[in-house]
Amino acid sequence: MMKEDNLSFDGICEHLPQSFDKSKIRFFHVINSTNTEAKRMAAEGAPDGTILIANCQTAGRGRLGRSFYSPEDGGIYFSILLRPKLTMKDMVLVTVAASVAVADAIFAVTKVYPQIKWVNDLYLDGKKVCGILAELVSNPDSGEPEAVVVGVGINCKAVFPEELQEIAGNISMEGADKNSLAAELSVRLSNLEEMVKTKSFLQKYRENSMVIGRYVTLLQEPGSTYLVTGIGDCGELKLESDGGEKRSLTTGEISIRLAGLD
Numbered sequence: 001m002m003k004e005d006n007l008s009f010d011g012i013c014e015h016l017p018q019s020f021d022k023s024k025i026r027f028f029h030v031i032n033s034t035n036t037e038a039k040r041m042a043a044e045g046a047p048d049g050t051i052l053i054a055n056c057q058t059a060g061r062g063r064l065g066r067s068f069y070s071p072e073d074g075g076i077y078f079s080i081l082l083r084p085k086l087t088m089k090d091m092v093l094v095t096v097a098a099s100v101a102v103a104d105a106i107f108a109v110t111k112v113y114p115q116i117k118w119v120n121d122l123y124l125d126g127k128k129v130c131g132i133l134a135e136l137v138s139n140p141d142s143g144e145p146e147a148v149v150v151g152v153g154i155n156c157k158a159v160f161p162e163e164l165q166e167i168a169g170n171i172s173m174e175g176a177d178k179n180s181l182a183a184e185l186s187v188r189l190s191n192l193e194e195m196v197k198t199k200s201f202l203q204k205y206r207e208n209s210m211v212i213g214r215y216v217t218l219l220q221e222p223g224s225t226y227l228v229t230g231i232g233d234c235g236e237l238k239l240e241s242d243g244g245e246k247r248s249l250t251t252g253e254i255s256i257r258l259a260g261l262d
């Protein structure tokens with residue numbers, strides 16, 4: 001008999017540990033964007049650890065103002081709202097740590113560890129299977145950041161339009177199901193603050209990086225070519241040009257292009 005693989009609130013809860021506070025999870029069959037809704041809820045005072053999971057997004061958003069393809073039953077569209085007590089320097093690491101937490105969740109369910117493209121795209125067989133968008137929510141009066149929303153989109157069974165077919169792929173769901181993956185994400189991403197504090201994820205991030213030792217071009221600087229020599233403790237990309245010029249890229253609004261990839 002075919003295993004049921006419809007994402008549902010009950011299905012997700014079945015895979016969560018007893019101790020997990022299920023009242024933190026909101027499930028939507030269709031939503032505009034789990035990140036947009038999580039930011040709205042943050043402004044209304046929703047607590048640390050609030051999780052939104054959707055089966056479809058009508059206005060899924062990616063980094064650099066791009067859209068994120070989120071068709072019905074095609075994947076898991078997930079956001080967690082965190083109110084971490086971290087310095088601004090460590091806040092930057094939330095997005096780096098999130099890639100490891102999500103890759104660990106994918107591995108736990110599919111037994112395949114994705115490769116990480118700096119900053120936080122996950123790839124399998126040369127195709128992007130997951131994107132992560134972390135957004136700060138600032139206090140309207142003080143302007144100080146008071147929350148961060150970490151949004152994760154994982155392609156599981158998406159049928160891509162022609163323009164995405166070359167660059168986007170699905171994780172392998174053979175023997176795996178979306179509800180258990182959503183539960184893994186909930187548990188692991190709820191632990192992000194702790195991960196950042198202990199810096200325990202950095203080694204795994206480097207081990208599974210698909211950019212270290214490869215040449216990249218900075219999207220914002222066409223024609224520039226650098227060798228990636230490493231990833232620093234603040235998540236920064238360490239680069240060296242053929243002429244010996246060294247520079248570091250912080251996890252800001254800059255993207256890199258690897259030969260043959262997005």
Ligand code: BTN
Pocket residue numbers: 032033034035036057059060061062063064066068070076077078079121130131132133151152153154
């Ligand atoms: C990227 O690849 O540029 C990041 C994509 C992030 C997509 C996820 S899906 C859940 C959450 N809601 C959104 O609108 N975006 C994120």
